[in-house]
Amino acid sequence: MxxxxxxxxxxxxxxxxxxxxxxxxxxxxxxxxxxxxxxxxxxxxxxxxxxxIASLGTNLLSVNAGASFTGGVRGAAGTATTLTEDDAAALVPLPGIAAVAPEMPVSNVVVVAGRNNTTTSMTGTSPAEAHVRSYTVQTGTFLSDVEVAKSLRVAVLGPTTVANLNMTPEQIVGTTVELNGIPFEVIGVTEPKGGSGFANPDDFVFAPISTVQAAFTGGTTLRTIGVSVNDPNAIAYASSAIELTLRSRHGLAASASDDFSLVSQNQLLTVxxxxxxxxxxxxxxxxxxxxxxxxxxxxxxxxxxxxxxxxxxxxxxxxxxxxxxxxxxxxxxxxxxxxxxxxxxxxxxxxxxxxxxxxxxxxxxxxxxxxxxxxxxxxxxxxxxxxxxxxxxxxxxxxxxxxxx
Amino acid sequence: MTGTEAQALLVGEDLQRVYRMGESEVRALRGVTFSIALGESVAIMGPSGSGKSTLLHLLGLLDRPSAGRYLFAGVDTARLDDDHSAALRNRAIGFVFQNFNLVSGETALDNVAAPLVYAGVKRKERTERAREALDRVGLSDRMHHDPSQLSGGQRQRVAIARALVTRPPLLLADEPTGNLDSTSSAEIFSLLAQLHSEGLTLVTITHDPRIAARAERVLRVEDGRIVSDENSAAYAQAGALA
Structure with missing residues (x-):
């Protein structure tokens, strides 16, 4: 059959x-x-x-300040003050590196615009941040070198933050908002990156690093340094160059471990x-x-x-x-x-x-x-x-x- | 080899069949010898448990003897493997059972055509030949009925059509009228008699002496042995005198 x-x-x-x-x-x-x-x-x-994750930049390397040790207890990463603006500046001339952005975050910043307010996180940074973290501006301008050099009180807002204040980007650019009670002029709003839930990439305030250090955190230390490399394939090479530079700047002995850590976006992507x-x-x-x-x-x-x-x-x-x-x-x-x-x-x-x-x-x-x-x-x-x-x-x-x- | 042996379709030589049931042995056939010629009509009679069904199964290549030789059309069946036996059953033997054994859920036509499926006949030709076979048993008007819609006599006629559809030389019937009323029985026996007159070799197990009387030859089986082998006229006479 x-x-x-x-x-x-x-x-x-x-x-x-x-x-x-x-x-x-x-x-x-x-x-x-x-x-x-x-x-x-x-x-x-x-x-x-x-x-x-890719929308956050595939060429991205993040240098994080090490954890502090207090009485043998390891603190959270970034609690140590091992990174400085000079460290960031020292990375700029390294081969294969496209941009370096110093970053100092301040969490739970209350933003007040007229009768509206919202709470978000603020990052003190430089104009290179736009390149490093892949931000483009939809209205107004991003931070400039002049504003960083003069510690001007200007801010770039994320589109979600603006929406949380019940305003449109056109309405808010040029106005003054209060950040934890300190007046800042809004100079720009970025394009939305999309996404929702935790770590919404569109909910933030950027301000010049110098201004943030002076008005909020004090000192010249950084939490992270964002580094953008020219070629994603050269990330490993760039990583070792950064590691060697920072170790020598920090005067670490050969036996000592790094007082900072390096995380590439590719690693995050893989994980x-x-x-x-x-x-x-x-x-x-x-x-x-x-x-x-x-x-x-x-x-x-x-x-x-x-x-x-x-x-x-x-x-x-x-x-x-x-x-x-x-x-x-x-x-x-x-x-x-x-x-x-x-x-x-x-x-x-x-x-x-x-x-x-x-x-x-x-x-x-x-x-x-x-x-x-x-x-x-x-x-x-x-x-x-x-x-x-x-x-x-x-x-x-x-x-x-x-x-x- | 004599002339009569050359014509012999079925030859049994000291056929034995022993079943093992746990520790004990059941000797269903204790040495049976016979020769049935092409075109003969033979009735097998005997009490239940005498071994006549076992004999029919051996004749139909559904079972193998424990000892002895069985020749089918001159071929020693011990040399046949399962597939060859199946092919011989398909082409050379038609079976008719007491309880019809039609497949319900399939039409009369599909039931009749089933052996042709195993013979590898193409569908169009199958349908044609199944129609012819149903026509031959007088059921052309019931082709598309399910067996459950047919009377007992009609079912047995469908079963006979199925047995004939591959045009085998031999038809084996196991109590073909055992489940039928007397009218239907008479019909079935006229049909079988007619088929025999057209040249079919017929071997029938039956309990009914009237039916056995219509066969040319009667084999009586008791306790696994053939106790008598005589032509039916003599049987009918003896029966009438008794």
């Missing part, structure tokens, strides 16, 4: 048991739909995370994508379990079906069916159920991927590799599930089978 004949026979059989066929297929439908949609959500998460890949694999694992359960359902139904059809099998053997004809008949039935379930499951999965993603705030979309994976695993599940019942049916002794009541 050819596979085509086995297919015809199986289709007739499955139609006459439509309800049972449907319920058996349901397990596979759910498994495949879960696989397709969860792969979509997993990939969506990964893509969103990666693009968010983030590793983590989201772990999440994705976890989701796929859960969906795969659903699919396996569906396969067990098929195997179970097929075993029952073999029991019910012992006499039919005996009769088929009597009229000339060979072992492999009988085996093929049952195997094809199992595969049809799983493939039919997979087909419906893919459609359901594609339809629910968007809503499922929206529910967890991820731009998810069913992907072709995900669909292909789901489809081929269900084919495999069908074959595996059908194998045992098919072998059992094929191996029946015709005389015993014909006698079976």
């Amino acid at each position: 050819s596979y085509l004949e086995a297919l015809r026979l199986a289709m007739r059989r499955l139609r006459t048991n439509a309800l049972r066929t449907g319920l058996t297929a349901l397990g596979v439908i759910i498994g495949v739909a879960a696989l397709v949609s969860l792969i979509g959500v997993g990939q969506g998460t990964q893509a969103a995370l990666t693009s968010r 983030a994508s590793d983590q989201s890949a772990t999440l994705r694999n976890f989701l796929i694992g859960i969906a795969a379990i659903a699919l396996v359960v569906g396969g067990i359902g098929i195997a179970n139904t097929m075993l029952v079906s073999v029991r019910e059809r012992v006499r039919e099998i005996g009769t088929r053997k009597a009229i000339g069916a060979r072992r492999r004809d009988i085996g093929r008949q049952f195997l094809v039935e199992a595969v049809i159920v799983s493939l039919g379930g997979a087909l419906i499951g893919v459609v359901v999965g594609v339809l629910v991927t968007g809503p499922v993603g929206a529910a967890v705030n991820v731009p998810a979309r069913a992907s072709l590799p995900g669909i292909a994976l789901a489809f081929f695993s269900s084919l495999l599940v069908g074959i595996v599930a059908g194998f045992l019942p098919a072998r059992q049916a094929a191996g029946l002794d015709p005389v015993e089978a014909l006698r079976y009541e």
Whole structure:
């Protein structure tokens, strides 16, 4: 019996048991739909995370001040005052480096504009910040060297901060706002970078580093130095140049460890994508379990079906069916159920991927590799599930089978 | 080899069949020897448990003897593997069972065409030949019915059409009227008699002496042995005298 004949026979059989066929297929439908949609959500998460990090600048290296040690207790990173503006200046002439921005953050700054106010974080920095952290200005201008040199009280605001003050960028540029009670003139608003939730990249205030140090933090220390390199491939090279320069400036002995740390955006990207890949694999694992359960359902139904059809099998053997004809008949039935379930499951999965993603705030979309994976695993599940019942049916002794009541 | 042996379709030589049931052995056939010629009509009679069904299974290549030789059309069946046996069952043997053994959920036409599927016949030709076979048993108007919609007599006629569809020389029937009323039984036996008159070799297990009387030859089986092998006219006479 050819596979085509086995297919015809199986289709007739499955139609006459439509309800049972449907319920058996349901397990596979759910498994495949879960696989397709969860792969979509997993990939969506990964893509969103990666693009968010990439939007912060892929050429970025961040030099962080080391942690302080007080009585053997390690403080948070950046609590030590190991980085200075002179350190930042010393990095500028190093080879392969495009821009260097000194950074000194001040958290929980209250911004008051007229009768509106909001709380955000402020960073004292230089004009190079725009290059290093990939900011462009939509209205007004960014910080200038003159403003830094003269410690002018000017500020560049993020678009979310402006929106939190119930103003448009056009309205706020040129006005004076109070930052922790100190008046600053707003000279520009940046383009939105997108994103939401924690660490919104559009909610901030930039002011000249000199002004921030004078009016808020005191001293000349920095928390971080943002460094932009010319070529993302040269990050490792730039990192070692920076490390050597800072060690020699800080007079560290060869045995001493760094009193600062270097983090590249690529490292963050790798970590983030590793983590989201772990999440994705976890989701796929859960969906795969659903699919396996569906396969067990098929195997179970097929075993029952073999029991019910012992006499039919005996009769088929009597009229000339060979072992492999009988085996093929049952195997094809199992595969049809799983493939039919997979087909419906893919459609359901594609339809629910968007809503499922929206529910967890991820731009998810069913992907072709995900669909292909789901489809081929269900084919495999069908074959595996059908194998045992098919072998059992094929191996029946015709005389015993014909006698079976 | 004599002329009659050359015509022999089925030859059994000291056929034995022993089943093992746990510790004990059941000797279903204890040495059976016979020769059935092409075109003959043979009835096998005997009490239940006598071994006549076992004999029919051996004749139909559904089972293998524990000892002895069984020749089918001159071929020693011990040399046939499972696939060859299946092919012979498919092309050379038609089976008719007491309980019809039709597949429900499939139309009469599909049931009749089933052996042709295993013979590798193309669909169009299958349908044509299944129609012919149903026509031959007088059921052309029931082709698209499910077996459950047919009477017992009609079901058995569908089963006979299925047995005939590959045009085998041999038809094996195991109590073909055992589940039928007397009217349907009469119909089935006229049909079988007609097929035999057209040249079909017929081996039938039956309990019914009237039916056995229509066969040319009667084999009586008891305790796994053939106890008598006579032509039916003599049997009918003996039966009438008793």
